[in-house]
Amino acid sequence: MVAKTQTKFDIRVVDREHWPKGLSQRMAEIDEASPLAHPFQAETFAALFNTDPDRPHYAIVAEDAAGLAAYWWGYFARYSDGLIPRSNAWVRSGPVVRVDLIDQRDRVLSVMLVELKRHLGRQGVGRAVFTSEALYAGTCDGECVAQGLRRYDLQTYLIDLTPPAEELLKSLDQRSRWASNKGRKNGVSVEDATSDDDVRAYYRLYMEMGSVPGSGPPSEEQFLRGFRRLRDEEKARIILARHDGRIVAGSFFPYHGGFAAQHQTALSTEGRKLNAGNLLLWESMLSFKNAGIRALDLISVEVAPPAGSRDAGVRDFKSRWGGQLLDTPVYLYSSPALRAWKAVMGRIRDLKRSNCAAA
Numbered sequence: 074m075v076a077k078t079q080t081k082f083d084i085r086v087v088d089r090e091h092w093p094k095g096l097s098q099r100m101a102e103i104d105e106a107s108p109l110a111h112p113f114q115a116e117t118f119a120a121l122f123n124t125d126p127d128r129p130h131y132a133i134v135a136e137d138a139a140g141l142a143a144y145w146w147g148y149f150a151r152y153s154d155g156l157i158p159r160s161n162a163w164v165r166s167g168p169v170v171r172v173d174l175i176d177q178r179d180r181v182l183s184v185m186l187v188e189l190k191r192h193l194g195r196q197g198v199g200r201a202v203f204t205s206e207a208l209y210a211g212t213c214d215g216e217c218v219a220q221g222l223r224r225y226d227l228q229t230y231l232i233d234l235t236p237p238a239e240e241l242l243k244s245l246d247q248r249s250r251w252a253s254n255k256g257r258k259n260g261v262s263v264e265d266a267t268s269d270d271d272v273r274a275y276y277r278l279y280m281e282m283g284s285v286p287g288s289g290p291p292s293e294e295q296f297l298r299g300f301r302r303l304r305d306e307e308k309a310r311i312i313l314a315r316h317d318g319r320i321v322a323g324s325f326f327p328y329h330g331g332f333a334a335q336h337q338t339a340l341s342t343e344g345r346k347l348n349a350g351n352l353l354l355w356e357s358m359l360s361f362k363n364a365g366i367r368a369l370d371l372i373s374v375e376v377a378p379p380a381g382s383r384d385a386g387v388r389d390f391k392s393r394w395g396g397q398l399l400d401t402p403v404y405l406y407s408s409p410a411l412r413a414w415k416a417v418m419g420r421i422r423d424l425k426r427s428n429c430a431a432a
Contacts, residue, residue: 186220193406200411203404222404227373230396234362234369241358244395249351256314256352261321261344263356266311272297275311275323279339303327312357314349322349326357333361334370354394371396 193201203222214224234241242250266272276296303309308329314322321344325337335357340350361369371391378384392398407415 186216190220190406194408201406203406217404222406224402225405226376226400226402228376229373229399229401230371230391230394231399232358232369232371232394232396234358235367238359238362241395246393249393252348252351253355256348259347260316261347261349261352262315263353264313264315266313269297271313272300272311274320275313275339278320278323278341279337282339282341312353312360314344314353316343316347316349321347322353324353324357328361328366331365331367332370333366334372336372373401
């Protein structure tokens with residue numbers, strides 16, 4: 074049920090070419106003030122993923138006589154069959170939705186949530202992820218849950234790069250200092266990807282060693298085009314670790330407004346043995362510091378991953394670099410069709426288990 078408002082809001086869906094006056098400026102102001110990657114990562118990944126030209130960047134805006142009150146912003150990603158089987162594409166594809174509330178007068182959030190769900194339904198979207206600092210504060214939790222969104226708790230480690238390099242080094246866990254030095258002694262070198270061949274080699278390593286199924290860009294050419302655009306706009310870098318001329322590790326770093334984030338790290342078996350990942354992160358911290366970046370976000374970690382799991386290893390690694398642990402929850406939207414499909418598949422799975430147990 075749509076929440077009643079005392080103020081009359083004009084709520085509409087607009088594509089990027091028709092955003093209301095002041096929206097782009099407001100988005101830039103929020104990004105400039107944010108030390109976390111999530112507010113600007115949607116635009117970054119829109120450049121890397123195969124955004125459907127028929128369903129472009131859009132915003133759902135709410136305005137009244139006093140001006141812009143709130144907005145949602147997102148993009149639609151279309152995945153290739155190489156990553157997600159065609160039969161599941163309708164389930165897995167969907168937008169990353171950035172949520173920034175300019176204010177919350179007269180429960181405008183509830184009204185906009187209803188309109189957003191209608192919009193996603195008209196587009197046939199099965200699943201969407203909502204993320205931004207407006208949600209991290211927790212002030213929207215009740216509204217989001219009431220509208221059928223599921224909260225998923227995540228955390229991140231945010232590294233302050235403003236202290237002198239000597240202090241940064243002292244803030245590291247002893248294991249990280251040792252491993253970084255070991256990587257250097259093993260002959261690992263760290264440098265930016267400067268050619269298309271470097272970018273392609275990083276992409277292939279990531280898809281082979283670092284990618285979670287369904288999480289990567291849809292094609293090598295799409296990634297290359299997207300990265301070129303971001304690099305030319307000075308919004309992203311790819312930093313590589315080499316050994317004997319071979320790329321053994323690499324990370325994609327979007328950056329904006331004095332803040333950077335480490336995304337999509339790939340590490341080969343050889344690179345792991347050489348401690349290349351540790352040296353890459355340390356050298357990247359120094360490089361961004363020298364470039365005037367104030368903070369580095371190591372991106373989402375699970376809150377309580379099972380002991381011995383890959384997620385537990387990732388959390389342990391990211392905890393060693395002197396960063397501040399912050400809560401960064403996201404909210405997940407699932408369409409009625411997707412929920413019904415999951416229920417049917419769960420029932421089939423339970424029946425199979427029962428039959429196996431009976432046999």
